[in-house]
Amino acid sequence: MSNPESFRELCRKEIHTGPTSGVLPGYIQANLLILPKCVAESFEDLCTRNPVACPILSKTEGRPQFLRNHASLIKQGTFDIRTDFPRYNVYSRGKLVQQKNNCVNEWSSDHVGFLIGCSFTFEHALEKAGLVPKNVLYNKNVSMFRTTKFLDSAGIFHQCPYVVSMRPYKLTEVEIVREITRKFKKTHGEPLDWGYDGAKRLGI
Amino acid sequence: MSNPESFRELCRKEIHTGPTSGVLPGYIQANLLILPKCVAESFEDLCTRNPVACPILSKTEGRPQFLRNHASLIKQGTFDIRTDFPRYNVYSRGKLVQQKNNCVNEWSSDHVGFLIGCSFTFEHALEKAGLVPKNVLYNKNVSMFRTTKFLDSAGIFHQCPYVVSMRPYKLTEVEIVREITRKFKKTHGEPLDWGYDGAKRLGI
Structure with a gap:
């Protein structure tokens, strides 16, 4: 379409x-x-x-x-x-x-x-930069994780776990991925964290 | 003044x-x-x-x-x-x-x-409701804690610990404290968490 x-x-x-x-x-x-x-x-x-x-x-x-x-x-x-x-x-x-x-x-x-x-929304921009996300390459849904981080509470919404998507990249590609995704301020923007230590910090 | x-x-x-x-x-x-x-x-x-x-x-x-x-x-x-x-x-x-x-x-x-x-900014509103914060009562600076939660990264700011202030209240007063502070959207607003389990969730 x-x-x-x-x-x-x-x-x-x-x-x-x-x-x-x-x-x-x-x-x-x-x-x-x-x-x-x-x-x-x-x-x-x-x-x-x-x-x-x-x-x-x-x-x-x-x-x-x-x-x-x-x-x-x-x-x-x-x-x-x-x-x-x-x-x-x-x-x-x-x-x-x-x-x-x-x-x-x-x-x-x-x-x-x-x-x-x-x-x-930002996957196309990553593709154009030659950084095709794995989920796009294999036509699958993106990996998602429930972290041990909580959203900042609001009214009845208390103890809501922060859910993240994850796209695998080489550590050398992280800075360019951050730069590309940073502009997409209305669709999550740059990654929260990265690397094995980053996953650990998020409780993944 | x-x-x-x-x-x-x-x-x-x-x-x-x-x-x-x-x-x-x-x-x-x-x-x-x-x-x-x-x-x-x-x-x-x-x-x-x-x-x-x-x-x-x-x-x-x-x-x-x-x-x-x-x-x-x-x-x-x-x-x-x-x-x-x-x-x-x-x-x-x-x-x-x-x-x-x-x-x-x-x-x-x-x-x-x-x-x-x-x-x-919201301490005065708490006072007016009869919920005088302890730091105001004793004319001391408010208690502050470095949590194990991280801010969402942005550019060079990565792995920034989330720092919170803490004001002691009875568990029965929490809902009214939340309601009063909620309106102060430009000065942190309602509490992130409360109770012993809340402190634990924040790594305090």
């Missing part, structure tokens, strides 16, 4: 239902979280306090077709947060209860959808 | 040379860092990536009398970053080499001064 609208359509029609690493290079990619209104303010605080882990790109404004600060950018009928993502994990009382290709039946006017910047 | 201008004058005249806990309730208090220009961009990135630990209030714009976004607020002749703080620690190659009441001789056009929000 050639543009975000067509890709969202592929998702809406449930043709694309897998990860999006490598999809539409050059465009910002987002992770999706949909929460009940009663915890939305706490979650926004959590994001503001932890902008590297949870960089907020936008959130729904009332209806699932409207994104704050982006309403004018999205042509009517080309976006619906309930259908335009490849896959939805449904959680109930903290447990994953279902995987679905849309969340039309689950969505209510009591929900707020948050778009969080995704590290897939 | 009754206003920030008079207090800055007391510092400039080297009459007030101690901590500022309890000074001018209701005003924002700031920590000061002066760095050479070559690391200023990295430091600003560090602050943006760690807004809870290092909330930037302002930085000098060229001359030591001008603060970015605040130039119009400060009457000429009432502010100089080199003299208007009670005490200055001079560091050389990572080591504290001197304590002085001004840094006129050390400052050069190659320096950038950063003002970072200080937790003393």
Whole structure:
């Protein structure tokens, strides 16, 4: 596909239902979280306090077709947060209860959808520099780790483990990887740490 | 003293040379860092990536009398970053080499001064709620701890330990303390953690 609208359509029609690493290079990619209104303010605080882990790109404004600060950018009928993502994990009382290709039946006017910047966004820049990430090369999802580091607490969000992605590089490539990714301030930016000692510091 | 201008004058005249806990309730208090220009961009990135630990209030714009976004607020002749703080620690190659009441001789056009929000700012609000912090009660500096948590890296700033202040409260008072401090988004806001387990999580 050639543009975000067509890709969202592929998702809406449930043709694309897998990860999006490598999809539409050059465009910002987002992770999706949909929460009940009663915890939305706490979650926004959590994001503001932890902008590297949870960089907020936008959130729904009332209806699932409207994104704050982006309403004018999205042509009517080309976006619906309930259908335009490849896959939805449904959680109930903290447990994953279902995987679905849309969340039309689950969505209510009591929900707020948050778009969080995704590290897939900088993979294209790494590729262009000849530093193709392993997950792109093998067309797999990126490695992710739950660290022993906690996010800075916000409201009901306390003791939230800091989750990181990991891309293997030679130690001699780390500085150039840092430099390339640093510019992507809305999609995690430069790595938190590196090397065996770095993994140890993060409790990996 | 009754206003920030008079207090800055007391510092400039080297009459007030101690901590500022309890000074001018209701005003924002700031920590000061002066760095050479070559690391200023990295430091600003560090602050943006760690807004809870290092909330930037302002930085000098060229001359030591001008603060970015605040130039119009400060009457000429009432502010100089080199003299208007009670005490200055001079560091050389990572080591504290001197304590002085001004840094006129050390400052050069190659320096950038950063003002970072200080937790003393919310102490007055805690007092008003009957939750007088122990350090205010005993007129002492607040307890500070170097945690085993690291700030999210930025440029040359890597492996920077997260430093926290600690104010003792009963466990039953924690929720109201969180609620009061939460609003002070530019001066650290709500606590990272609490209780014996919280101290353990932070490596204290």
